[in-house]
Amino acid sequence: MTLDCESPSVEQRLHLLGVEPSGLRAWFEQLDQPRYRVEQVLDWIYVKGAAAFEQMTNLSKTLRAALTERADIFRAELVTESVATDGTRKLLLKWPDGQTVETVWIPDAERHTACLSSQVGCAVGCQFCASGLDGLQRNLTTGEIVEQAVRVSRLVTQSQPATPEARPARLSHIVLMGMGEPLANYDAVLAAIRILNAPWGLNIGARKITLSTVGLPKQIRQLADEGLQLNLALSLHAPEQELRAKLIPWAKMPLTEVLDACRYYFEHTGRELTLEYVLLSGVNMEPQHASQLARIARSLRANVNLLRYNPVPGLPLARPSAESSYTFQALLRDQGVNAHIRTSRGQEIAAACGQLRRRQAESVPPDSTRP
Numbered sequence: 001m002t003l004d005c006e007s008p009s010v011e012q013r014l015h016l017l018g019v020e021p022s023g024l025r026a027w028f029e030q031l032d033q034p035r036y037r038v039e040q041v042l043d044w045i046y047v048k049g050a051a052a053f054e055q056m057t058n059l060s061k062t063l064r065a066a067l068t069e070r071a072d073i074f075r076a077e078l079v080t081e082s083v084a085t086d087g088t089r090k091l092l093l094k095w096p097d098g099q100t101v102e103t104v105w106i107p108d109a110e111r112h113t114a115c116l117s118s119q120v121g122c123a124v125g126c127q128f129c130a131s132g133l134d135g136l137q138r139n140l141t142t143g144e145i146v147e148q149a150v151r152v153s154r155l156v157t158q159s160q161p162a163t164p165e166a167r168p169a170r171l172s173h174i175v176l177m178g179m180g181e182p183l184a185n186y187d188a189v190l191a192a193i194r195i196l197n198a199p200w201g202l203n204i205g206a207r208k209i210t211l212s213t214v215g216l217p218k219q220i221r222q223l224a225d226e227g228l229q230l231n232l233a234l235s236l237h238a239p240e241q242e243l244r245a246k247l248i249p250w251a252k253m254p255l256t257e258v259l260d261a262c263r264y265y266f267e268h269t270g271r272e273l274t275l276e277y278v279l280l281s282g283v284n285m286e287p288q289h290a291s292q293l294a295r296i297a298r299s300l301r302a303n304v305n306l307l308r309y310n311p312v313p314g315l316p317l318a319r320p321s322a323e324s325s326y327t328f329q330a331l332l333r334d335q336g337v338n339a340h341i342r343t344s345r346g347q348e349i350a351a352a353c354g355q356l357r358r359r360q361a362e363s364v365p366p367d368s369t370r371p
């Protein structure tokens, strides 16, 4: 083994969770290690859930020491971990540069979903979202995105089954719906999805991975051509250009272009689309909005997820009543649309994107969440 003992900086250290086997083989070759070491290390990380090289007992002590010196499995420090009464668990993770992101584990019977962030902060600036309030700080790396999922996966496998007869729990679904616009960090996000999906990685089927976007037409088309079977969710929130531009200031591209790109995605992947629509009292819930939304949903053969807004401190928008939300849903259903009101999860721990991070930074009292 040809190793020197200088301590590499964080930038020089390898974040193993961000690298595919081909890259790892080249790296292990530099350590004069045989190729099969890569399979051993991947098995320890993704199958056995090892959190430290020390646990990898089929590697020599010298190699474990060398890996500890030069590479990381996990890079983030866990700042807080909050559990809501419905079981939703939110992690606030801090990276070595001091930036923080949120990751959420949403358990639902045998379904365990990790909601991942793709950026630190967000440039999109949706008028109803805490994550956009401070703008974009930086993109997350592939390793940082995968690390969030692997951390949730470990929590899930370590959890108690609901009943003694139940199968051991495993992370089953991924949603890229946390902080950030995933398609604005395309390369890192795609590389992360490939690792999450790979049989040697977390082995989560592409059909169980959902990417949520405000709609970047070029990147949606590119995603359609990747040969993956991902679910695509379009954060629509307004069914016409002018209102949408107010609610999502960054989304300046014509809505028709966004919808054309979504149509392209559906035609090239065969995957059903979902339209996400946050219900804002007095803003986007008029009957004409329902008719416009229904037309769009039918033209894309898309399902609609309605999310009742939960106020964010400092934002002048109001949560609609349950009655008006059901009325809006009924208008959509009457026009032939499959529309559901999504349940807010983990409200008391601010499980919606960006709130825990802001609360941590500003000591905002725990009294509200957004969708």
Ligand code: SF4
Binding pocket: 122, 123, 124, 125, 126, 129, 130, 131, 132, 178, 179, 180, 181, 214, 353
């Ligand atoms: S809702 Fe999503 S896209 Fe909009 S500001 Fe928040 S994180 Fe960004």
